[in-house]
Amino acid sequence: MGAQCKACGVPKTIGKTHVWRDGCIVDKASGRVALCIYEVYNHNTFVEEMGKQLGFSLDPIIYNASVHASRSVITDMLVPHPTLGKLAFSAPFYRMVEGLMCGIFKSIGTGCIDLCVHKKSEYARAYIDYPFNLIQCLAIVAGALQAVDGTRYTYRIVKSEDVTEVDFYPSSRKAEIEDVFERLSGAELTPRESSAAASFESCPKCGVPRELGELLSFDLPRGVIVKRQGGERVILGGIGSFNAMFRELERELGDSVDHISCGIEKESTKRNLVEAGLAGKAWGEGELRDYLALYGTGMLQKMEQDGEKLTLTMANVYVPSLVAGRLAGIWENWHQKECDNDFSVENNVLSMTVQPRT
Numbered sequence: 001m002g003a004q005c006k007a008c009g010v011p012k013t014i015g016k017t018h019v020w021r022d023g024c025i026v027d028k029a030s031g032r033v034a035l036c037i038y039e040v041y042n043h044n045t046f047v048e049e050m051g052k053q054l055g056f057s058l059d060p061i062i063y064n065a066s067v068h069a070s071r072s073v074i075t076d077m078l079v080p081h082p083t084l085g086k087l088a089f090s091a092p093f094y095r096m097v098e099g100l101m102c103g104i105f106k107s108i109g110t111g112c113i114d115l116c117v118h119k120k121s122e123y124a125r126a127y128i129d130y131p132f133n134l135i136q137c138l139a140i141v142a143g144a145l146q147a148v149d150g151t152r153y154t155y156r157i158v159k160s161e162d163v164t165e166v167d168f169y170p171s172s173r174k175a176e177i178e179d180v181f182e183r184l185s186g187a188e189l190t191p192r193e194s195s196a197a198a199s200f201e202s203c204p205k206c207g208v209p210r211e212l213g214e215l216l217s218f219d220l221p222r223g224v225i226v227k228r229q230g231g232e233r234v235i236l237g238g239i240g241s242f243n244a245m246f247r248e249l250e251r252e253l254g255d256s257v258d259h260i261s262c263g264i265e266k267e268s269t270k271r272n273l274v275e276a277g278l279a280g281k282a283w284g285e286g287e288l289r290d291y292l293a294l295y296g297t298g299m300l301q302k303m304e305q306d307g308e309k310l311t312l313t314m315a316n317v318y319v320p321s322l323v324a325g326r327l328a329g330i331w332e333n334w335h336q337k338e339c340d341n342d343f344s345v346e347n348n349v350l351s352m353t354v355q356p357r358t
């Protein structure tokens with residue numbers, strides 16, 4: 001497969017457009033934090049459990065947040081430099097751009113999404129197979145289409161058998177949607193330079209951390225990424241999407257959202273560590289820093305044990321409650337007991353304490 005790096009197996013498009021720095025997976029062109037490795041189990045459990053505990057479906061919020069994030073991720077990935085960008089978005093190159101987009105979807109593990117018939121700004125049809133989450137895939141397509149022709153799309157599912165067939169049309173709810181989009185664009189997603197650093201070796205061919213190819217196996221034709229150890233499916237999820245989704249949830253429901261989502265993520269993390277054969281795993285500071293940075297969840301700056309209390313400081317954290325939940329899960333799996341934890345965030349720096357539950 002020409003699309004994957006011969007040395008590490010990671011899709012070439014990832015290494016071309018992204019760099020691992022300061023605990024984040026950063027888009028090279030824009031300098032903004034773009035992706036994180038996220039377990040599909042965690043993602044879907046989060047959506048389901050959060051919906052249950054809040055008493056309403058998260059789908060509309062997730063859809064809007066994902067359309068928005070997809071539009072910026074795809075724009076960034078399609079426009080590595082301005083001249084090519086202009087060419088790519090003009091008529092004769094349009095098919096090529098569609099092909100590129102489908103390749104990008106597969107390389108981030110969304111499943112196999114094929115865009116077929118498309119009349120610019122009027123109509124598109126997509127065939128979706130192996131979706132990691134159908135609503136999210138629909139949002140990703142709508143956002144990508146918007147990145148190309150500037151039109152906001154809505155969808156109609158035509159057939160949902162093995163392969164889901166979906167039509168996309170321009171949305172008629174323009175004013176209302178403009179409002180939401182205005183709100184979603186607010187976040188500052190440029191990571192700060194961190195004094196701590198993860199010790200990655202780069203793949204000599206494509207430049208991504210060598211550990212990435214050791215951690216993940218990419219099935220590019222199906223658009224499926226799994227962990228080599230344990231076979232858990234993951235996506236390279238859009239940080240902008242999670243960040244926007246939490247801002248929307250907090251706007252509606254306040255701070256309680258953070259505690260609920262931290263708890264859900266903690267349980268999923270414990271389950272994943274066991275699935276990956278890491279039950280009871282203890283962590284040194286450097287090892288934990290590398291692990292978190294490889295996933296693109298932020299840069300661990302300090303980890304201090306004071307009696308029974310562990311204090312953690314992490315920079316460049318854009319989805320604080322999920323990262324806090326992940327840390328709490330790592331701690332509980334490590335010590336094999338329940339914890340009390342407390343966290344706060346300022347300027348994307350997460351401060352957290354974890355100790356045995358009293």
Ligand SMILES: [Zn+2]
Nearest residue numbers: 005008203206
């Ligand atoms: Zn490589």
